Amino acid sequence: MTSTAPARLSLNTATTKNWTLREAVDGAARAGLHAVGLWRDRVAEVGTGSAAAIVRDAGLRVSSLCRGGFLTAADRTSTAMALDDNRAAIDEAAELDAPVLVMVVGGLPPGDRDLAAARERVGERIAELVPYARQRSVQLALEPLHPMYCADRAVISTLKQALDLAADHPAADVGVVVDSFHTWWDPELPAQIQRAGAEGRIASYQVCDWTLPIAPDALLSRGMMGDGFIDFAALTRWVDAAGYRGDIEVEIFSADIWARDGDTVLDLMIERYRELVEPFLAG
Amino acid sequence: MTSTAPARLSLNTATTKNWTLREAVDGAARAGLHAVGLWRDRVAEVGTGSAAAIVRDAGLRVSSLCRGGFLTAADRTSTAMALDDNRAAIDEAAELDAPVLVMVVGGLPPGDRDLAAARERVGERIAELVPYARQRSVQLALEPLHPMYCADRAVISTLKQALDLAADHPAADVGVVVDSFHTWWDPELPAQIQRAGAEGRIASYQVCDWTLPIAPDALLSRGMMGDGFIDFAALTRWVDAAGYRGDIEVEIFSADIWARDGDTVLDLMIERYRELVEPFLAG
Numbered sequence: 358m359t360s361t362a363p364a365r366l367s368l369n370t371a372t373t374k375n376w377t378l379r380e381a382v383d384g385a386a387r388a389g390l391h392a393v394g395l396w397r398d399r400v401a402e403v404g405t406g407s408a409a410a411i412v413r414d415a416g417l418r419v420s421s422l423c424r425g426g427f428l429t430a431a432d433r434t435s436t437a438m439a440l441d442d443n444r445a446a447i448d449e450a451a452e453l454d455a456p457v458l459v460m461v462v463g464g465l466p467p468g469d470r471d472l473a474a475a476r477e478r479v480g481e482r483i484a485e486l487v488p489y490a491r492q493r494s495v496q497l498a499l500e501p502l503h504p505m506y507c508a509d510r511a512v513i514s515t516l517k518q519a520l521d522l523a524a525d526h527p528a529a530d531v532g533v534v535v536d537s538f539h540t541w542w543d544p545e546l547p548a549q550i551q552r553a554g555a556e557g558r559i560a561s562y563q564v565c566d567w568t569l570p571i572a573p574d575a576l577l578s579r580g581m582m583g584d585g586f587i588d589f590a591a592l593t594r595w596v597d598a599a600g601y602r603g604d605i606e607v608e609i610f611s612a613d614i615w616a617r618d619g620d621t622v623l624d625l626m627i628e629r630y631r632e633l634v635e636p637f638l639a640g
Numbered sequence: 641m642t643s644t645a646p647a648r649l650s651l652n653t654a655t656t657k658n659w660t661l662r663e664a665v666d667g668a669a670r671a672g673l674h675a676v677g678l679w680r681d682r683v684a685e686v687g688t689g690s691a692a693a694i695v696r697d698a699g700l701r702v703s704s705l706c707r708g709g710f711l712t713a714a715d716r717t718s719t720a721m722a723l724d725d726n727r728a729a730i731d732e733a734a735e736l737d738a739p740v741l742v743m744v745v746g747g748l749p750p751g752d753r754d755l756a757a758a759r760e761r762v763g764e765r766i767a768e769l770v771p772y773a774r775q776r777s778v779q780l781a782l783e784p785l786h787p788m789y790c791a792d793r794a795v796i797s798t799l800k801q802a803l804d805l806a807a808d809h810p811a812a813d814v815g816v817v818v819d820s821f822h823t824w825w826d827p828e829l830p831a832q833i834q835r836a837g838a839e840g841r842i843a844s845y846q847v848c849d850w851t852l853p854i855a856p857d858a859l860l861s862r863g864m865m866g867d868g869f870i871d872f873a874a875l876t877r878w879v880d881a882a883g884y885r886g887d888i889e890v891e892i893f894s895a896d897i898w899a900r901d902g903d904t905v906l907d908l909m910i911e912r913y914r915e916l917v918e919p920f921l922a923g
Contacts, residue, residue: 470871476827505788507825508869509852518827542790544759544801569792571858586791588753 362389365638366630367420369394369563369608373619378403380619382415388623392420394606395453397446405452412453419455420604421561422446425497428482429463429475429512436482443486451493457560458490459498459534464509475512480522487530498560499523500534505575516540516549523558532560535596538567538579541587547595554599562596564589564634565609577610582629593637605634645672648921649913650703652677652846652891656902661686663902665698671906675703677889678736680729688735695736702738703887704844705729708780711765712746712758712795719765726769734776740843741773742781742817747792758795763805770813781843782806783817788858799823799832806841815843818879821850821862824870830878837882845879847872847917848892855895862892865912876920888917
C-alpha cells in the first residue's frame with residue numbers, strides 16, 4: 358500500500374462494477390486511497406457487518422452509501438415498501454459508519470404524468486424518514502439527477518430544487534449531493550452551490566465527466582474526468598469556496614470504464630483527480 | 641382539403657422529414673391545417689421565393705422558421721460566418737413572412753469547457769443581430785434546449801435563462817420558445833411561463849412528448865403527444881394562462897415517426913392535439 362493517494366479522493370464502487378466489495382476495498386487500499394463509496398447491492402452480497410469489517414480492516418472509511426430513495430410511488434403498498442427499504446438503508450449506513458445516505462428519489466410512477474405531485478410526495482416521505490435517520494446519525498443527501506432522468510429515476514432535477522426540499526429540515530439531517538455529471542449544465546449552479554455551502558448542506562461532492570454521444574443505456578453515459586465537457590476547475594473552486602471539506606467521490610457508470618482492468622482505472626482516476634480537481638481545493 | 645383541422649395547430653416540417661417542402665405543404669393542406677413551421681434546409685432546396693409562393697398558394701401561413709443560432713464560436717472567423725448565416729436566416733424569415741426565427745444557440749466550441757463564457761457570447765451576438773432582425777420585422781425566439789444538449793447544441797438550458805438573455809431587448813425583437821420536450825422537467829417552468837407571458841415574450845409553443853429510452857441518436861428522442869411522460873394539459877393551461885394565442889407547432893424528430901406514412905402521421909397528430917392540447921386552450 359502506497360500512502361501517496363490524495364487524502365479526500367474516494368472510490369465509489371460503481372466505478373469498478375466488476376469488482377466485489379472486497380476486491381474494490383483491496384484495490385482502493387492498493388492505490389493508497391482512504392475512502393470508498395459503497396453501493397447497497399455489493400454490501401448485500403457479503404452482509405452489512407462483514408462489509409463494515411472489510412472496510413475497517415483495510416484501514417479505509419466509507420464516504421457514502423448509495424442509495425436510498427425511489428419514494429415517488431402513489432399507492433399505499435408501494436410507499437410502505439419504499440419507506441421500509443429506506444429505513445433498512447439507513448440502518449446499513451449506520452452500521453457501515455457511512456455519514457451519508459445518497460437519495461435518488463425516483464421518477465414518475467408508471468402511467469402517471471403529474472410531476473408536481475410526485476415531487477410533493479418526495480418531500481412528504483423525506484420528512485417521514487428524517488427522525489429515523491437522525492436517531493442513527495445518518496444524513497440523507499438529496500441528489501439532483503440530470504433532467505434526462507426526470508421521468509424514470511429522479512424527479513429532483515436541480516440543486517435549487519434539492520435545497521428547497523431540504524430546507525424543511527436541519528442541515529445535519531438533510532443535505533444535498535453536488536454531482537458534476539448531473540449539474541454541470543445548470544446556469545444557477547454557482548449561486549446554488551454557494552447557497553448550499555451557506556446552509557451547510559453539501560453532503561457529498563461526486564465527480565465524473567459528461568461525454569458524448571449519450572450511451573445507448575443512458576445510465577452508463579459517464580466518463581472519466583477530462584474526457585468530456587465539464588470544467589472541473591471552476592466547479593471544484595465553487596464547491597471549495599462553499600466550504601466543503603469532505604470526501605470527493607469518483608462515480609462512473611460506463612461500459613467502457615467497466616471493461617478495463619480495475620487497477621488501471623484507479624491509476625487513471627488518481628492521475629486525473631490530481632490534475633483536474635485537487636489543484637483547485639484550497640481547503 | 642377539409643376545414644376541420646384545429647385553427648392553431650401547425651405542422652413543423654421536421655415531423656415529416658421525408659417530405660419535400662411542397663409535399664409537406666400539400667400534406668398540411670390536405671389535412672386542413674392552416675400553418676407550417678419550416679426548416680431552412682427544405683426551404684433552400686426550392687429557394688426562398690418559391691417556398692414562400694408554395695405556402696401562400698396553398699392558403700397556408702408560416703408559423704416559424706427553424707433555425708438561426710449556433711452563435712457560440714470563440715474565434716473571429718467562425719463568429720463572422722455565424723452572424724452572416726443568421727442574417728441570411730433573418731432575410732429568409734422575412735421573405736417567408738414568418739413572424740419568428742427560432743434560435744438554437746449552439747453548444748461549447750470544440751475543446752472549450754468555459755460554459756459561462758459561451759453563454760455570454762450568445763448574449764453579445766444576439767445583441768448584434770437584433771437591429772437587423774427588427775428592420776425586417778422578424779422576432780428572434782431563443783429556444784432553451786433540454787440540458788442533455790448543452791454540450792453540443794444549445795448552452796441555453798432553461799426558460800429562465802432564455803428570458804434573462806432576452807431581457808436586454810424589447811419583446812417584439814427577442815422572444816422565447818416554450819417547447820414541451822425541452823422544458824417539461826423544469827421545476828421553475830410554471831413560474832417562468834407566467835413571467836414569459838407577462839413580458840409578452842412567448843414567441844412559439846411547440847409540442848411533442850418525452851419518451852424513453854433515449855434514442856441512440858439523442859436528437860431523435862422525441863415522441864408523439866400522449867406516447868410519453870409529459871402532462872400536456874398542465875403545460876397547455878400554463879401557456880394559455882400566460883396569454884399566448886399564437887400557433888402551436890408539432891415538431892417531432894423521431895426515426896419511428898419518420899418511417900411512417902406522412903398523411904397517417906398528420907392524422908394522428910391532429911387526433912392527439914384535439915385530445916391532449918386543444919381542450920386546455922381557453923383563448
